[in-house]
Amino acid sequence: MNGKTLSPVLTVNNLSVSFHIEKETVEALKGISFEINRGEIVALVGESGSGKSVTCYSILDLLPNYAEVKGEILLHRDGKKVNILGLSKNEKRKIRGDFISMIFQEPSAVLNPLFTVGNQIVEAILAHRDVSYEQAKDIAIDAMKKAHIPDPEKRFYQYPHELSGGLKQRVAIAIAVANNPEVILADEPTTALDVTVSAQILKLFRILKDEMGIGILLITHDLGVVAEIADRVLVIYKGEIVERGDVFKIFDSPDHPYTRKLLTSRPVLPTF
Numbered sequence: 001m002n003g004k005t006l007s008p009v010l011t012v013n014n015l016s017v018s019f020h021i022e023k024e025t026v027e028a029l030k031g032i033s034f035e036i037n038r039g040e041i042v043a044l045v046g047e048s049g050s051g052k053s054v055t056c057y058s059i060l061d062l063l064p065n066y067a068e069v070k071g072e073i074l075l076h077r078d079g080k081k082v083n084i085l086g087l088s089k090n091e092k093r094k095i096r097g098d099f100i101s102m103i104f105q106e107p108s109a110v111l112n113p114l115f116t117v118g119n120q121i122v123e124a125i126l127a128h129r130d131v132s133y134e135q136a137k138d139i140a141i142d143a144m145k146k147a148h149i150p151d152p153e154k155r156f157y158q159y160p161h162e163l164s165g166g167l168k169q170r171v172a173i174a175i176a177v178a179n180n181p182e183v184i185l186a187d188e189p190t191t192a193l194d195v196t197v198s199a200q201i202l203k204l205f206r207i208l209k210d211e212m213g214i215g216i217l218l219i220t221h222d223l224g225v226v227a228e229i230a231d232r233v234l235v236i237y238k239g240e241i242v243e244r245g246d247v248f249k250i251f252d253s254p255d256h257p258y259t260r261k262l263l264t265s266r267p268v269l270p271t272f
């Protein structure tokens with residue numbers, strides 16, 4: 001990001017989420033604030049149960065109805081700030097898959113085994129744009145190229161089971177980029193992939209942020225992934241952001257004891 005002007009696409013202000021279940025209340029997020037700028041990758045790191053997924057689901061309005069959400073989630077669109085939390089269900093649905101899209105750990109979570117991958121990308125386009133099937137198909141092929149899917153005209157007609165895990169994740173990425181989002185939320189997108197394929201997907205994320213200017217919130221517990229592609233890091237612990245900074249600062253001089261613990265619990269590669 002050095003030398004680039006920072007332009008925010010998503011601002012989270014004092015976001016709190018509590019789940020009320022019978023007489024119990026779980027405070028999953030306790031007033032977190034952060035910003036994602038155009039063309040940067042922000043990693044949200046923390047142990048299991050720290051609030052990473054709840055952060056994502058709050059932004060996407062995918063929390064169950066017994067969740068109590070407070071604070072602001074602002075989208076910066078056409079020079080205006082829009083608080084997602086103040087929008088109607090219908091307006092929120094329009095934003096999902098258009099301004100903001102999501103990539104999950106398991107591509108099978110978004111891919112329907114009964115339809116060709118092309119059909120599924122076209123569906124995602126038709127849900128948000130007033131274009132003909134033929135136009136949507138051209139946009140879909142273009143999205144497949146952006147996701148670096150080789151031979152997209154042929155892959156368009158294939159079913160998910162005909163593709164490798166890495167290619168399926170690329171199809172999920174094609175769906176995510178098809179409507180030119182400003183923000184992508186990626187929840188452990190490489191955890192289910194082997195090391196080589198994972199490295200290729202990370203490289204693709206870098207291309208998406210550099211060439212399309214997308215702001216990416218990358219949820220991960222893998223500090224290797226963070227070191228590889230993040231510009232900035234947010235460390236979340238028990239629903240609070242306990243440390244934040246650029247990736248070099250977090251790795252070189254972590255302030256918070258929890259961050260130091262995270263760094264020391266990284267697997268160390270043997271030297272020969």
Ligand SMILES: Nc1ncnc2c1ncn2[C@@H]1O[C@H](COP(=O)(O)OP(=O)(O)OP(=O)(O)O)[C@@H](O)[C@H]1O
Pocket residue numbers: 019021026027028046047048049050051052053054055064221
């Ligand atoms: N639907 C829900 N109902 C009740 N509690 C929930 C719900 N979703 C999450 N929680 C609670 O909120 C807290 C944060 O959970 P969250 O799933 O965000 O953690 P996480 O950091 O994403 O963990 P992981 O790395 O295991 O996915 C946890 O205490 C969890 O039990």
